Amino acid sequence: MNRLCELIWDVPPEPSVFTRWSQGFTFSEHGRKLTLVQEGGGPCSVLAPVQAFLIKHLLFDRSLELTAVTEEDISAALVSSFSSILHRATSGPNLTLVSCPTSAPDEAASYPDHLSKFQTSTVPVNSDLTEFVKQCGGRYGLLSFPVLCVDTTA
DSSP, X not given: OHHHHHHHSOSSOOHHHHHHHOOOOOBOSSSOTTOBOOOTTOOHHHHHHHHHHHHHIIIIISOOOGGGOOHHHHHHHHHHHHHHHHHHHOOSSEEEEEEOOOXXXXXXXXXXXXXXXXXXXXXXXXXXXXXXXXXXXXTTHXXXXXXXXXXXXX
């Protein structure tokens, strides 16, 4: 896990970087139900591609009117978006999923302490990612996604 993180950030990253990346994939509650929320200035490099795939799946794969999209449509499109991105990142038969800690973080803990709580598991590339995507709404969802994309390509 440490080696993967070294590919993405300086290890250990500055505390402000770690804080910006410590957020989940959440949607706006202010009338823009399709908009992923960027908290504290980070990390658009992860949000933008996921947002683009989300819109693509709703408009072109499911042929929905964006004004009539339901929460279930959005959830299904988010799962499809993650799957599409990860399938593009691998040529092998498996994906490596990075499980985020679900408990509230100790703000005083060091980066290695946070990182030690992440766990990886390998699943077949055609696996249903619904439960994994639900977990990515938690505090470390954005932090784990680029790590799993890099690990999947390795």
